Amino acid sequence: MTEHVTCLGCGCACDDIAVVVKRSRIAEASNACTLGAAWFGDGVVPAEIRVDGRAATLERGIGKAAELLTGAARPLVYIAGDVSCEVQREAVAIGDHLHAAVDSLAATAAGAVLAGQRRGRATATLGEIREHADLVVFWGVDPGERYPRFVARYATARGDLGKTRRVVAVDVGASRGPKDADVRVAIAPSDEVDAIGVMRATVAGRDASAAQFASAVDLARQMMQARYTAIVADGEPGARAIDPDRAEALIALGQALNGPARCTLYALRAGGNRSGADAVLTWQTGFPFAVDFAGGPPRYRPGAGSAEALLADHEIDAALVIGAPATIPGPVADGLDRIPVAVIGPRASTSAVRPVVAIDTGVAGIHEGGTAFRMDDVPLPLRASLEGPRAALDVVRALRDKLVHGAR
């Protein structure tokens, strides 16, 4: 049994999983939620290397990938899910060397990150919710759906705080907060950004009394009277897209509430160590996603320079995917399907993007160690609980070496 295993099934990165292996398969991942159990699965992954659909040696696979990338006029390096930060660091290095465009799974939350770049953000690591928040406001999200253990692990107060804490569900149309909330506030989707603005005005002491916002104003007053409010919103697109205006309005409200009381805002993020990709790109280039090395030094091109946009514009003529192709968002996967792609990562050989080169590796956190980031940027170690195919880090390093020194 391997204990203290970190799960990358969602951004909660629960690190209390105990994995039991029997006959080279995962028999049990205790403490894991249903999403986590599905993420661990039985731990059996393919271990193939394919070039043009046919089995090949590792050397041939790396050689072909290098050939594809060096021959491209406008390559893309895309960092998908289920790889460690150590692998992500190598992926960015390859992008730098190739003068490629680099993007990652972290770009799913681009709207919210950009809002944060304009204003900053008042936030906290997740443990502060259960430690300090006497008012928790779930803004149009029930974490139970996509972040099953979030409430149990991070948002359940104990002791005296547990007795006084109140939970508010803000229902924005069909995007509803948790069913068992103490209080519900309904806001029409078309009113949402305005309602947040009115709440902020209330916090600033300006009286806004339009009847349609009465419940929002009341919520703002409750937040002002709390000691410490935690606002939890979804950072990932889902039933509704990320609205940059909403993201920015929530940030501004959260910051303003630190006048009368304390308030922190949390954006829920999905799994696969996407937060690690954001952190690594930021420290290596200064930008969190949509980085373009075409001119040499990194340029930030959110929007027009995202993988999705570059692929849709047919600007990219070859791509390297590092990570599990199954985690790639639909629009990016559609674009990749139209160009030659090399994939290095978990279950690469089963990829729907029909790669020219597919090199299967282990899954970070199941077959391979390293580092991953929780949704709140807390770094956690990964543990291998099962023997897997070749390590992603070894393959990516070999490719980088081939690209840098291949001509020698």
Next chain:
Amino acid sequence: MSNPERLRISGGAVYDPANGIDGAVRDVCIEGDRIVAELPRDAPRLDAAGMIVMPGGVDIHSHVAGPSVNQARRLLPEEHAADPVPAPRLEDGTLARTGTGGTVPSTFATGYRYAGLGYTTAMEAAVAPLGARHAHAELDDTPILDAGFFVLLGNDDYLLRQIAAGETARARDYAAWLLGVTRAYAIKIVNPGGVSLWKSGGDPGRRNVTGLDDAVGSSAVTPRKILETLCAAANQLALPHPVHVHCNNLGQPGNSATTLESMKTLGGQRAHFTHLQFHSYGGERGKPWQSAARNVIEYVNAHPETSADVGQVMFGPATTVTADSPVEYLLATTAGGGRKWVNVDIELESGCGIVPYTYKEQAAVAALQWAVGLELFLLSTDPWRVVLSTDHPNGGTFLSYPELIRLLMDRSYRDECLKLVNQKLLAGSALLDGLSREYTLGEIAIVTRAGPARLLGLRNKGHLGPGADADVTIYASDGDRSKMFATPRYVFKAGTLVVEEGQLRRAPAGRRLAVSPQYDTAVTKDLRRFFDAHATVSFDNYGAEPVP
């Protein structure tokens, strides 16, 4: 030039204050990664005649890596876009990594730019234990520099509980354990108790401490008790660097009283007080600020156990990034507000606040801060204990060090600059009264290398005696000291020629500086219970050590 295994740097004027050498012309011999006393006559030579030879620079306090720094990077895309760093072409023909600059550069650019100034060692000054693994990963991507970090203590729940219970021995064991598991170099205290109150929420009037005897939760826990406990722990553990203290009330008018009281509380024990400039103001809350540099530096001058770095403010863009989150809230919301502001409460441990900020000559407070820093430098009687920093990137970036050196070495230049700043708050300041002192090259070598190395307990750094690390910076002498210090002719790191004529030639990985003190392991049993009850990270996953 090539990079021979042995090299005699001959004919330069050597400034090696740790070995009593103050500009004498003599040879410096490198063998491998060390300085040696002598080399055979036929060893390769580098002719340094007419040049100035110093040990590599050592930055005692800088924010270059870890979660807070990366939050700051993410907040500043426009700065990065305006300052692209192309890939340097190295000696072997390969391209090094690209990056971006601004006040908070990317990791690779940080390494290149420090080396470009002749600095070869830097200490990251504030890493929350929870972020230690992240900080190490960034330092792994920061080339050339030998680096370590100070781990944040003094607002963490476990420590405050031990203080409340009078368990000072356990507090010491905990500190030792934490230093080891996070692979840190020293203990950093930031606004002791104040950050803990800020995180607890509630009444805006009680979200920070104001004095050393304010209660933090329990009446048994005060900033004074926190300082005493951790200072004693660091000294009992015989750490190479004592507690590194960022006092309460940073940036507040009248805070010099708190600073002096903190120093007196730790009187007779080794303690380092960081970015002293930000803690040396007179006046009082709600009244105009004034300089209290004279009072503060007089105390430091008279107490050999006390050391400091200045935290000079330099005019121009900066980014304030600190664990002192209540201060950043004030900065974000005063003077009209509207600035970008990041706050991160770090569970059970610490905080983080970030506000980009520009110091302007015409702003009265910025001019006062600039003057206070210079006063501390110029009134200090012992350069070994009052060393150079800008608290990068808080008071200005490390790229402003050459300009700061010129201000210290060139009185006429300094006086010209003084004329251009807002003097509204400078009445009674020593700077305005006229300070004639000019730092010598030997004193600059102390405050930028020999002094910080000695204060950090880095025995192989900051000097050029046999056995020292072969970190050597060679400058072409220039009357304009700013120009001279901005562009060294040669920089050697561990015997490797890394910079030549302003060009990066090699970018080797730096080494990590960390301690691993002994402690009674009984504390880990209690910690395990504490983690089970309060932490969201498993005890076994905590820290920065590799896991099996």
